[in-house]
Amino acid sequence: MAAVTKLPSPSARRIYPRVSASERAKLRAGEETEFQSFCAKTAPGEEELREDVIEKPQTDAFRHDVHYMATHISIAPPDSKLELTVRDTRARPMPASLGPVHTALEQPLRAAALERGFAPPGHPSDEFYDAAAARAPPQPVPDITQKLENEFLETIEGSCLTGEVEPELWGQYAKRAEELLITMPIDRILRVLKAFVMAKYRGADLLNRIAAELAREIKTASSTRLCQVFHWLARAGIRDQTLMSLMGNEALFRLSDDFVLDMYLEVMNAHARLDLRNPRLVNAMLREMAPFFRDLSKDQLSAVAPLTVMTLFTDEARVAYLSRCAELNLGLPVRMTQPEVLKQLRLLEDCLRLDYHPTTLPAQVQIWLQNLRQESEALDNMEPDPLSPVEEDILRVLQQEMDVAVTGCFPDGVLTLHLVVGKTVLQVMDEYEDYYVTPAMNPNNAQRQRLIRAESKLRQRLIWRRGWRVLTLDADEWKKLTDDIFKKDLLEELLVHGQKSIRP
Numbered sequence: 001m002a003a004v005t006k007l008p009s010p011s012a013r014r015i016y017p018r019v020s021a022s023e024r025a026k027l028r029a030g031e032e033t034e035f036q037s038f039c040a041k042t043a044p045g046e047e048e049l050r051e052d053v054i055e056k057p058q059t060d061a062f063r064h065d066v067h068y069m070a071t072h073i074s075i076a077p078p079d080s081k082l083e084l085t086v087r088d089t090r091a092r093p094m095p096a097s098l099g100p101v102h103t104a105l106e107q108p109l110r111a112a113a114l115e116r117g118f119a120p121p122g123h124p125s126d127e128f129y130d131a132a133a134a135r136a137p138p139q140p141v142p143d144i145t146q147k148l149e150n151e152f153l154e155t156i157e158g159s160c161l162t163g164e165v166e167p168e169l170w171g172q173y174a175k176r177a178e179e180l181l182i183t184m185p186i187d188r189i190l191r192v193l194k195a196f197v198m199a200k201y202r203g204a205d206l207l208n209r210i211a212a213e214l215a216r217e218i219k220t221a222s223s224t225r226l227c228q229v230f231h232w233l234a235r236a237g238i239r240d241q242t243l244m245s246l247m248g249n250e251a252l253f254r255l256s257d258d259f260v261l262d263m264y265l266e267v268m269n270a271h272a273r274l275d276l277r278n279p280r281l282v283n284a285m286l287r288e289m290a291p292f293f294r295d296l297s298k299d300q301l302s303a304v305a306p307l308t309v310m311t312l313f314t315d316e317a318r319v320a321y322l323s324r325c326a327e328l329n330l331g332l333p334v335r336m337t338q339p340e341v342l343k344q345l346r347l348l349e350d351c352l353r354l355d356y357h358p359t360t361l362p363a364q365v366q367i368w369l370q371n372l373r374q375e376s377e378a379l380d381n382m383e384p385d386p387l388s389p390v391e392e393d394i395l396r397v398l399q400q401e402m403d404v405a406v407t408g409c410f411p412d413g414v415l416t417l418h419l420v421v422g423k424t425v426l427q428v429m430d431e432y433e434d435y436y437v438t439p440a441m442n443p444n445n446a447q448r449q450r451l452i453r454a455e456s457k458l459r460q461r462l463i464w465r466r467g468w469r470v471l472t473l474d475a476d477e478w479k480k481l482t483d484d485i486f487k488k489d490l491l492e493e494l495l496v497h498g499q500k501s502i503r504p
Contacts, residue, residue: 394428
């Protein structure tokens with residue numbers, strides 16, 4: 001049986017070797033010596049102590065000076081000969097791969113310009129830009145040019161006075177005006193515009209050119225001249241949004257400076273007739289005019305167009321204007337009122353009665369409008385508008401060629417209806433009277449879009465609200481038909497099938 005080894009008990013006492021005190025002292029002395037030698041190698045000195053890690057000691061910049069204090073520094077002398085080599089690469093021939101593709105690029109620039117008809121050598125356009133000359137003030141227009149402008153203005157104004165309004169003659173005037181407009185000041189441009197408006201010239205090119213020249217002169221024009229431009233633009237029907245925005249901004253800046261009440265009315269009439277909206281300007285003018293409605297005179301009330309009252313005035317401004325008219329009893333008695341003013345007031349009464357506007361009128365205004373209507377109908381002595389040459393030709397074809405019962409002139413209140421067939425009214429649209437002149441109007445474009453004037457749209461709307469059927473026909477398209485057979489076919493198609501354009 002194997003012998004069993006007996007393990008010591010856990011509580012048995014371990015025996016360690018004994019160390020004497022002298023040996024322990026030797027060990028401690030050896031450890032201190034080794035630690036001091038280690039600190040001498042690694043611990044920094046006083047001069048190397050820093051407040052920050054990146055800070056350099058004060059003696060660091062001069063630590064290498066001791067090596068150069070006792071020795072002489074010598075630099076080798078430069079060479080006595082210096083060679084510079086200049087290479088000129090401009091005369092080097094260009095590689096074939098980088099040559100010009102087009103033959104015109106190989107020719108000199110002046111030779112290419114001469115072939116295209118540009119200025120010859122030595123021309124002022126060939127000189128360098130002179131900044132001092134560009135800052136010089138503009139030079140006055142030569143006397144010979146001013147003389148030509150005065151002669152031209154006298155010629156066209158004399159033709160207006162004598163009644164010479166032939167389209168061929170004024171077409172020649174238009175060509176001459178385009179040459180002289182560029183040097184004219186704003187007062188002469190307005191005289192040219194006025195003459196062509198009085199002659200009822202229908203050329204859109206010249207009128208758009210006048211609008212472009214006016215846009216250049218607007219900023220330096222006076223407030224009175226600005227209102228004159230508004231007036232004649234509305235008369236001519238020039239509907240240029242850019243020009244009206246420039247003029248509206250100028251008028252807005254000057255409202256509180258030198259604008260008077262009559263200028264406010266003129267500017268608002270122009271915006272209403274041109275069917276344009278400048279909300280900031282209109283709101284500012286209505287705000288300035290609100291305290292003065294109760295002080296308007298009869299002439300100032302008559303100067304406001306019915307179209308302005310109906311389309312541009314707010315409800316508060318419309319009620320204040322009509323209340324002042326009723327207070328002064330404007331237009332009454334009828335027999336003592338001028339025909340133009342009476343026609344305007346009757347048109348306003350028709351608009352308020354027939355055209356829809358949700359304005360609650362005071363009782364005093366309603367009584368004034370009712371008395372104005374009753375007296376006007378009882379003493380209606382207004383002369384009807386005559387027929388135009390195109391309307392007379394249409395009347396002839398309807399009566400003689402088609403044997404249709406037609407009435408040439410039929411008075412219906414303040415309106416005069418032309419070419420009435422039963423309950424149908426044929427309205428001839430004139431190029432000058434019924435359409436705006438816009439920059440987009442190109443006579444050579446068959447698909448051009450023409451805008452109807454605000455007065456013509458209001459007239460058509462009033463006729464329709466009276467219960468009539470309105471059919472429109474362009475006067476220029478009618479003039480293109482040279483045979484009565486084509487005219488008869490056109491009228492039959494229009495009366496039977498309704499509105500239809502004869503554009504190709």
